[in-house]
Amino acid sequence: MTAVVATNETILVVGGGISGMTAALEAAETGKRVVLVEKRPYLGGRVTQLYKYFPKLCFPTCGLEINQRRAKMNPNLTILTLAEVMGLTGREGDYTATVKLSPRYVNERCTACGDCGTAVEAEFDDDYNYGLGKRKGAYLPYRMAHPARYVLDPAIIGTPDADKAKAACQYDAIDLEMREETVEFRCGAVIWATGWRPYDAAKIQPYGYDRIANVITSVEFERLADPNGPTGGKLIRPSDGKEAKKVAFIQCAGSRDRNHLLHCSRICCMASLKQATYVADAFADDAEINIYYIDLRAIDRFEDFYNKVRANQRIKFIKSKPASIVADKDGNPVVHGVDTEGYNRFAEPHDLVVLAIGMEPSVDKDDFPVSIVINREGFIEAAPENGGVFAAGCASDALDVNRAAQHATGAALRAIQVVNRVARAEV
Amino acid sequence: MAVEKKLAGYLCTGCGIGERLDTSQLMNIATREGKFPSVKQHAMLCSPAGVKLIQDDIDAGAATHLMIAGCSRRSKVEAFSFRNVAMSRANLREGVIWARPDTPENTETTQEMADDYIRMACAEVKFMTVPTPSGEQELNKNILVVGGGVTGMTAALETAAAGYPVHLVCDEDVLGGVWKDLYKRVPFRAAASDVPNGRDVDLPGPEDPGIADMIERVLANERITVHLNARLSKTSGAPGRFSADIDVQSGPTVTENFGAIVQASDFKPYDANKLPEFAYGKTPNVLTNFELERLAKAANGGPLKRPSDGKVVESVAFIQCAGQRSDKEGHLPYCSGFCYTESIKQAMYFREQNPDCDTTILFDDLRTPGAAGEDFYRCGQQAMVTFTKGKASAVVQNGKGLKVQFKDLILNEATEMDCDLVVLATGQVPNNGPDPYAQLAVDEAESEEEKEAARQKLAVAPPSILNLDYRQGTDLPQLKHGFLDSHFICFPYETRRTGIYAAGPVRRPMDMKQAMEDAVGAAMKAIQAAESAAQGTAVHPRVGDLSYPSFRKEGCTQCKRCTVECPFGAINEDEQRYPVFNESRCRRCGTCMGACPVRVISFENYSIDTVNQQIKAVDIPDEFSEKPRILVLACENDAYPALDMAAQAGIETTPFARVVPVRCLGSVSLSWITDSLNSGFDGIRCRPWKREARGR
Structure with missing residues (x-):
């Protein structure tokens, strides 16, 4: 059984993405006990799946390295992976959390040597690459994963692969008897940092995501650009592996749309500007990039980045919400619409279309284990009724990494205020 | 040992x-x-x-x-x-x-x-x-907040709520800062979850700014000491042992000790006199968004009147990005971000008063991000505010009224509109102190042109806000466009002056809601810095590191390279130009060690x-x-x-x-x-x- 030592002066952080990690570390580095609960087998969330950050075009890895080191070295922090909060009862200063722990089938003895991964044969769609590649049934979720421990896919349990994995491990790290368990522990305050997921692109019917191989989402494109991704960093299109030199980016795919997400997802404009640089860098004068947009939202200092990208002659901006995408006989997606600046119709074929897909909250409104104020888009609003539960990052709104980290730092203080009140009351 | x-x-x-x-x-x-x-x-x-x-x-x-x-x-x-x-x-x-x-x-x-x-x-x-603790540790729970605006007041209240005493230094005779004249604020929330998707009923509208209430809470809070009409004449020390001289107008100077500091000096409204093309200053009927708030506050729910002759306004144009997002001399190259929702809110003032009033927002890109932002855009549409994608080129007098000349970007043609009043959506200029590296920029300029630009900047440097008694200048270092230090992506609060955290629009342009959220984060970091100093451990990114630079004075040649090169301004100089290390200002990067030509600096x-x-x-x-x-x-x-x-x-x-x-x-x-x-x-x-x- 997993035992979690916690009191009503402990802070529970739900979600171990950049927001949850930030909140947990800031609180732990102020001397507070923190339990961080993450659904995935590793920390870092969607940031780990990004190739570069805008606007600096730097890699997320160095910030992650620092955050991981902070996590490894902090004795105040307990990390539970493959864990989900199922219930939360009580009130501010005195909550009891019920957390479901799914089996990893690999214990702390794992050295990440990789022998089990070599031994097993079955392959599965790789979630980390949004299904664009395959991974083994015993796997390290991604190269820099923290904790650096392998995971067995539950689907191989009971198959010969599981026995092969166990036999390959020299360190007695594979435990096929692990079962799902539920732990309960106390906490004084809760930071809710469950983040976001990409909107289901297939729901945007006219864009043909589910019909046209060469229409992909921005999160998938990010994996293509990453040298550690399924194509080794080559920008090639799914249908035939042809280089994607002429690429369309469609803004507000699912966002600012009465049929889909009502909100603006904030990051997509900047993400497409960034991704346009991937194409421009890869193909130089052969690149042709069209960005179809409603409003280009390059707020504050991001304007500098927008100007820099706009200066590239290979990148064109068309004010248009495209009407539809159809594939021509060669598999090229053709974007149809009207350029509203001057009202000109267009039908433009591309090698690849990237949908700048909207962000929606990871947790459905009805699935919150606790009653808190949630707006109609599913984001948590700050409210006194929320008691000792505080949203951090994209659980509160569509935010970029910087704003998420900023918001999460504030959430850490809100939680500390509660546990400090508890501590003072008990002195 | x-x-x-x-x-x-x-x-x-x-x-x-x-x-x-x-x-x-x-x-x-x-x-x-x-x-x-x-x-x-x-x-x-x-x-x-x-x-x-x-x-x-x-x-x-x-x-x-x-x-x-x-x-x-x-x-x-x-x-x-x-x-x-x-x-x-x-x-x-x-x-x-x-x-x-x-x-x-x-x-x-x-x-x-x-x-x-x-x-x-x-x-x-x-x-x-x-590594063993140096014995320099001190726990000082006092937090100094510089700036009496919404950002500073929020930082003070949130710090106090965590149990830490605060001194709030405000350079004006009242709290409230640059936003104190707001009539209403942009709503903080998106539509509630009981609003059915697709139906925009009960969209949040402009709301009470809450500033008066905030001022009251600050003044009533027993953990907060407010210093009005006050400035810092000297700040020295390091996290855990900062000492600040607080000069109060017509009073004695107070010296207080602090664990850490939050700088929340907010912004200055952009000087619209730099926009003669929009007739600002030539007619009282061209206002900035900041001035319109005062007009609305004075009207207090009554009809909004044209300043020149008191006529009830029947048509108003809002020119977005006035003096912003522009590379013209004297304009701001960046987007201040808050202006779109601000203009929608102000247009609604007119619509509420006079449903026949024509309110037109001339915009290029309408920037209302997030859930609350987009809902407020819808709120403006519901209120029948007109959004015209157009770029204004000039505002001219037209009888008693005004004429706005602009290019309609949808119809792709030059056109114009008549109106009673024009509101310029002008931006935020960070209210910073002098750039500590401005002199360095002059010294190290590679071309005469660069040198001249750097000299200009030095010549017009604003007065200091913190008056740090540091070898490396009196104030926080600046990033592009004069906004204060921040690690821009991963670690938004990290500055190059340990234990001093910038919050609010002095750090990046932002609206009131963001400024308040930002203040909470900065308060968090300040508390953490004070606590870490008490433990004698480094703060980010080498949290928990107990080592600190030690130096062998006999070998030192007083060359000052370490004091110049320390990226965190942690090292001062004594009268004989020997380095004086300030342990809790040090981030343990070792740059001083690398800089030292005689190898006298080391860590355990x-x-x-x-x-x-x-x-x-x-x-x-x-x-x-x-x-x-x-x-x-x-x-x-x-x-x-x-x-x-x-x-x-x-x-x-x-x-x-x-x-x-x-x-x-x-x-x-x-x-x-x-x-x-x-x-x-x-x-x-x-x-x-x-x-x-x-x-x-």
């Missing part, structure tokens, strides 16, 4: 190390060359049994200086975290066997790599000492010697053996992890390189370079924190 050094080596043979390498040779090297009296071998050192082996030796007093050979120093950190000992780790797994192909022809060179890493780790740890766990000895320990093969040796100095945050991960991915690296992790390339001492060349290295590769270093 001069305790005898007890050297103890531990060699892990797991993860293929035992199979790929001659471990008895490694043991021999540690004992014979490394002079380690005890070296133990274990098949899985990170297992509870392996860790116990080490811990038992420590507990028995047999090990104070550990050399652990096995996986990378980045792996199994939790297992190998022993207290009160010095430790080095020889990276035999990621650094050697994973980075080299397992073929017979490579066995010799692979073994040579491992041999050298053992030699290096043995040499390194011998020159390390166990990272010094000239700890690296130099590693370099000297490397076995240099015969000149004609065709085995060159390359020293790689790799940034510990970036290049070193990248090498680990490349090895993990099976990417081969050269067997001729010997990698030494460094805290920052700034910490690289020239002596390491010269000594390595002298001792026979053939080349040196410095791998800094660099974009292309990772991900490949």
